[in-house]
Amino acid sequence: MSQFWKPGTERPQGRVVDDEEGGLLFLFGSHHSSSARHGYASIEKQRQRLPVSKYRTAILYLVETHATTIIVGETGSGKTTQIPQYLKEAGWATGGRLIACTQPRRLAVQAVASRVAEEMGVKLGEEVGYTIRFEDVTKPDVTVLKFLTDGVLLREMMDDPLLTKYSVIMVDEAHERSISTDILLGLLKKIQRRRPELRLIISSATIEAKSMSDFFRMRKKRREIENKDHGPQVEPAILSVEGRGFNVQINYAEEPVQDYVQAAVSTTLLIHEREPAGDVLVFLTGQDDIDAAVQLLTDQVQTTGKHSSGLIVLPLYSGLPRADQELVFSQAPRGKRKVVISTNIAETSLTLEGIVYVVDSGFSKQRFYNPISDIENLVVAPISRASARQRAGRAGRVRPGKCYRLYTEEYFLNHMPNAGIPEIQRSNMVSCVIQLKALGIDNILGFDWPASPSAEAMIRALEVLYSLGILDDDAKLTSPTGFQVAEIPLDPMVSKMIIASSQLGCSEEIITIAAVLSVQSIWISGRGIQKESDEAKLRFAAAEGDHVTFLNVYKGFHQSGKSSQWCHKNYVNYHAMRKVLEVREQLKRIAKRIGLVLKSCESDMQLVRKAVIAGFFANACHLEAYSHDGMYKTLRGSQEVYIHPSSVLFRVNPKWVIYHSLVSTDRQYMRNVLTIDPSCLLDVAPHFYKLQQSNHLLF
Numbered sequence: 001m002s003q004f005w006k007p008g009t010e011r012p013q014g015r016v017v018d019d020e021e022g023g024l025l026f027l028f029g030s031h032h033s034s035s036a037r038h039g040y041a042s043i044e045k046q047r048q049r050l051p052v053s054k055y056r057t058a059i060l061y062l063v064e065t066h067a068t069t070i071i072v073g074e075t076g077s078g079k080t081t082q083i084p085q086y087l088k089e090a091g092w093a094t095g096g097r098l099i100a101c102t103q104p105r106r107l108a109v110q111a112v113a114s115r116v117a118e119e120m121g122v123k124l125g126e127e128v129g130y131t132i133r134f135e136d137v138t139k140p141d142v143t144v145l146k147f148l149t150d151g152v153l154l155r156e157m158m159d160d161p162l163l164t165k166y167s168v169i170m171v172d173e174a175h176e177r178s179i180s181t182d183i184l185l186g187l188l189k190k191i192q193r194r195r196p197e198l199r200l201i202i203s204s205a206t207i208e209a210k211s212m213s214d215f216f217r218m219r220k221k222r223r224e225i226e227n228k229d230h231g232p233q234v235e236p237a238i239l240s241v242e243g244r245g246f247n248v249q250i251n252y253a254e255e256p257v258q259d260y261v262q263a264a265v266s267t268t269l270l271i272h273e274r275e276p277a278g279d280v281l282v283f284l285t286g287q288d289d290i291d292a293a294v295q296l297l298t299d300q301v302q303t304t305g306k307h308s309s310g311l312i313v314l315p316l317y318s319g320l321p322r323a324d325q326e327l328v329f330s331q332a333p334r335g336k337r338k339v340v341i342s343t344n345i346a347e348t349s350l351t352l353e354g355i356v357y358v359v360d361s362g363f364s365k366q367r368f369y370n371p372i373s374d375i376e377n378l379v380v381a382p383i384s385r386a387s388a389r390q391r392a393g394r395a396g397r398v399r400p401g402k403c404y405r406l407y408t409e410e411y412f413l414n415h416m417p418n419a420g421i422p423e424i425q426r427s428n429m430v431s432c433v434i435q436l437k438a439l440g441i442d443n444i445l446g447f448d449w450p451a452s453p454s455a456e457a458m459i460r461a462l463e464v465l466y467s468l469g470i471l472d473d474d475a476k477l478t479s480p481t482g483f484q485v486a487e488i489p490l491d492p493m494v495s496k497m498i499i500a501s502s503q504l505g506c507s508e509e510i511i512t513i514a515a516v517l518s519v520q521s522i523w524i525s526g527r528g529i530q531k532e533s534d535e536a537k538l539r540f541a542a543a544e545g546d547h548v549t550f551l552n553v554y555k556g557f558h559q560s561g562k563s564s565q566w567c568h569k570n571y572v573n574y575h576a577m578r579k580v581l582e583v584r585e586q587l588k589r590i591a592k593r594i595g596l597v598l599k600s601c602e603s604d605m606q607l608v609r610k611a612v613i614a615g616f617f618a619n620a621c622h623l624e625a626y627s628h629d630g631m632y633k634t635l636r637g638s639q640e641v642y643i644h645p646s647s648v649l650f651r652v653n654p655k656w657v658i659y660h661s662l663v664s665t666d667r668q669y670m671r672n673v674l675t676i677d678p679s680c681l682l683d684v685a686p687h688f689y690k691l692q693q694s695n696h697l698l699f
């Protein structure tokens with residue numbers, strides 16, 4: 001590999017722990033309680049070896065004496081798995097109180113909770129439990145350590161605004177600055193003023209510690225009052241945990257790579273050919289990239305035949321069904337090498353035990369929102385150095401590892417941004433505004449954020465919510481629509497579409513469509529199979545567009561007995577369809593809970609179209625009369641957009657359409673497109689559109 005790779009000079013990610021007790025490779029057990037096997041070090045010894053264990057007393061002292069403690073430490077130092085246990089051991093979970101530890105991602109919540117349960121020798125769901133969207137694995141009065149996503153903790157606030165059952169809340173991976181983490185931090189700061197006994201722990205990377213500390217520092221007057229009461233110190237404490245896990249050798253590409261998917265595949269094959277045993281974790285950007293890489297790896301393995309028996313390739317992205325996601329935790333059979341190809345879902349908090357090699361493309365899909373055009377795009381963008389370190393840190397957790405960065409060292413050192421932009425500053429704010437409104441926070445513009453979103457984005461969000469009938473003239477949630485939308489954990493436009501479908505009598509169909517829209521793509525696409533997959537798509541194509549086409553696919557899948565062969569034959573992604581089934585069931589449960597009527601309209605697609613328009617009327621577009629290349633203009637904002645090649649309406653170019661989302665490459669492309677009758681826009685959203693005398697629709 002030396003022609004392509006050059007060892008880097010970045011400070012090593014970790015140190016090699018001395019082999020005093022039984023050999024490096026035998027320090028840690030497997031994910032699912034293997035500590036007793038093969039003479040592995042006992043879990044207690046593993047815990048003691050983690051760098052954070054030397055700080056146990058200091059951490060407990062700071063938490064006792066400070067309202068907020070910010071803990072900074074390298075990846076793998078043991079923050080997530082150990083600190084909640086220390087708190088429990090020190091008595092913070094007595095008297096019916098709970099300790100919470102939040103994570104930005106669902107998969108990490110489950111993985112960390114099961115590891116901590118294993119370390120404590122208890123059954124998951126009893127003393128140690130977790131809650132993620134649609135899934136609660138906790139037991140009332142029994143669970144004392146609870147892992148949850150920050151989004152779920154926000155939802156808990158709707159029932160218990162002061163989060164009274166928690167004694168300590170640890171916000172983990174705060175440096176990721178996910179939108180939910182930032183809202184949570186703003187709200188926790190408010191709660192702290194009303195509940196001085198509540199303790200916060202913010203675990204963060206170094207670069208963010210100072211800004212977190214500034215954010216939680218209270219104003220002088222307040223400080224003086226509270227210090228008189230001899231309560232905890234209100235100045236945040238910062239503790240830096242020194243020490244890391246195992247050594248990770250960093251290798252950089254010698255030249256910039258042209259095609260990171262192909263480069264990731266070649267690097268994986270080289271690792272497989274030349275490196276000793278150990279699993280590989282590859283970071284790409286999204287389902288399309290990952291499916292393409294899985295396909296390429298499988299093809300190359302088959303054509304060369306060289307590696308055929310040795311590789312097990314597993315995709316990992318949020319659109320995969322749970323059971324498939326969990327496969328990444330299983331051990332590869334003896335003599336086989338597992339290759340996990342993942343989005344940044346695996347970037348933080350996860351320990352995949354067999355991983356020795358990490359291949360980092362240097363890219364991830366990131367949201368970028370433009371409040372002027374009101375367009376939010378998921379863009380493939382370079383990651384930050386903080387992310388690159390997190391990715392490298394996925395190797396070296398249970399033994400030394402290697403990381404192959406598919407970019408040059410010069411790029412890493414001189415061009416890669418140090419940290420990413422907080423999500424709240426590059427996102428559409430509609431969901432966030434609804435959440436705050438549902439929590440009774442009316443003065444959204446005056447809310448104390450760790451990083452303020454732009455005023456334009458806020459105003460845009462208020463406008464959109466008003467036009468959807470979710471907020472009233474006083475910017476309060478409407479009843480029942482606004483409150484119902486707040487209960488559905490989806491984009492408000494999708495939620496509004498579901499609510500409208502209940503009134504129109506087509507909720508069964510619309511819930512299916514909403515479930516399909518929640519996965520990235522239900523089609524199998526990739527290099528070399530485009531023609532076949534396009535032909536297969538035509539079998540389901542509906543003149544109305546993609547939404548109705550999805551209903552045809554769902555029907556076919558259902559009639560086939562949910563068969564994987566049927567999917568394979570029709571170039572439909574079986575994983576994605578299983579996820580659709582999962583989400584569909586969850587949405588039906590929520591719909592029932594909030595009093596929606598579940599009903600099918602059979603084949604009346606007019607009703608389906610009307611319901612889609614009720615949510616997405618703001619995304620209406622008109623084909624430009626003079627355009628020969630299918631250029632549309634959005635009615636609102638007059639932005640140039642085109643139908644995405646993956647749409648069944650690509651090249652059909654109907655006159656009027658609405659889209660679900662935009663992707664930006666060389667142009668702005670509309671994904672998931674439906675033909676509409678413009679008069680319907682006036683029926684459904686008369687407050688939003690009006691007819692000009694010349695019969696043109698005006699926004």
Ligand SMILES: Nc1ncnc2c1ncn2[C@@H]1O[C@H](COP(=O)(O)OP(=O)(O)OP(=O)(O)O)[C@@H](O)[C@H]1O
Pocket residue numbers: 028029030031050073074075076077078079080081082115245348349350351353393396397398
């Ligand atoms: N499922 C697991 N199987 C084996 N070892 C594990 C597992 N989970 C954690 N560990 C061990 O515990 C160490 C600390 O993990 P922990 O998640 O607490 O670290 P952290 O400091 O929070 O890092 P990060 O910020 O990357 O999440 C890991 O490096 C690994 O050695």
